Amino acid sequence: MRKIYLVSFLTLLVSASIIAQKVEFEEYDLSNGLHVILHQDNSAPVVTTSVMYHVGAKDEVKGRTGFAHFFEHLLFEGTKNIPKGEFFKIVSANGGNNNANTTQDRTYYYETFPSNNLELGLWLESERMLHPVINQDGVDTQNEVVKEEKRARIDNAPYGKIIYRTGINQHIFAKHPYKNSVIGSMEDLDAAQLNEFLAFHKKFYAPNNAVLVVAGDFEKDSAKKMIQDYFGDIPAGEPVERVSIVEDAVEAKKVVEYDSNIQIPIKLFIFRTPSSKDKDAYVLDMVSSILTSGKSSRMYKKLVEEKKALQVLAFNDSQEDYGTYIMGALPLGETSLDELAAAMENEITKLQTELISEKEYQKLQNQFENNFVNSNSGVENIASTLATNYMLKGNTNLINDELNIYRSITREDIKRVANELLNANNRVEMDYLKAKSE
Structure with a gap:
């Protein structure tokens, strides 16, 4: 019983700290x-x-x-x-x-x-x-x-x-x-x-x-x-006609880019994703944490700890109209880019076919609550967030409400988004290689 009371007390403390952060x-x-x-x-x-x-x-x-x-x-x-x-x-x-x-x-x-x-x-x-x-x-x-x-x-x-x-x-x-x-x-x-x-x-x-x-x-x-x-006396301009262009479906393909400044290549998966206003953009933030946030993340454990990759990355770059989602890894030793691609594909398949565990889900929720509190610290951060939420997302109060969006995301949402957005038909696969000397 004492343990239950302690958990309840800690929960109240966390809730109080979050309420205190209201902007x-x-x-x-x-x-x-x-x-x-x-x-x-x-x-x-x-x-x-x-x-x-x-x-x-x-x-x-x-x-x-x-x-x-x-x-x-x-x-x-x-x-x-x-x-x-x-x-x-x-x-x-x-x-x-x-x-x-x-x-x-x-x-x-x-x-x-x-x-x-x-x-x-x-x-x-x-x-x-x-x-x-x-x-x-x-x-x-x-x-x-x-x-x-x-x-x-x-x-x-x-x-x-x-x-x-x-x-x-x-x-x-x-x-x-x-x-x-x-x-x-x-x-x-x-x-x-x-x-x-x-x-x-x-x-x-x-x-x-x-x-x-x-x-x-x-x-x-x-x-x-x-x-x-x-x-107050600065003259208004003519109304601006906003960009309104609907993209066709992604052309799934494999491409190569070269960079003379690198020594280590990268394997990348690039996906087109929804606008930052879309709830699925928030789900993709959570997917990134599952895959590459910290040493307990899935891609880190599978690729870095097993000495197949020097570094891994996965991040959601959502914008006003569309977004991109980028996954990647830098090979270590004799690991080939194709081996990295297979390993990344395997991690996507797990997200598409298996619900993440309750333990992993609770860890995610705690992490995003902490991120939310930190993002509202300091007037420079707050000013930028208020402006962005008003202008690009159409809701200034997201500075207080976004945490509720993350809280509303379920394990089923994560699985669904992995299937709908992180699939091979919505993907450009890239080998980013060192340019050969002429």
């Missing part, structure tokens, strides 16, 4: 269409100001790839009131840090300051939205920056074409712009004229195509007034 927020729209999300947390004297624009690599046109990522850099060049090259200096001089990133679906900028500099963060982002200087000098400067980034991260980096999807996406998408990489084509950027950059900016970087998040130590009334003062 309170308020959201509203300005008259120009800018969506605003406020998360007030006065426990630490820091505040994050962020803006997410609903524009990514998928919004580019044929022959002009790389624009969204290019603008991630270009909009740090300067504004009407911020001299060229001063953006980062202003942030660091005021005790802050800032950055930006781009995906297929969105572009995200943020600053984190001591809380007494909230107004500075709002001014910086309003300047970026209203007064950016887009001229040929800035385009030429950032063109060289982007080229160097491509050389460093993709062209000269081991496995760069996998990490940044330049060697993957075109094999799994035939119609959708997801087939292009986020960094785009340097030839396209070289060929683009200044008026094309100006038109791209006018189309996408407007308040009605953005969400502003303020998270951290501030007072709502004063924050709302500052937001209205800095953003």
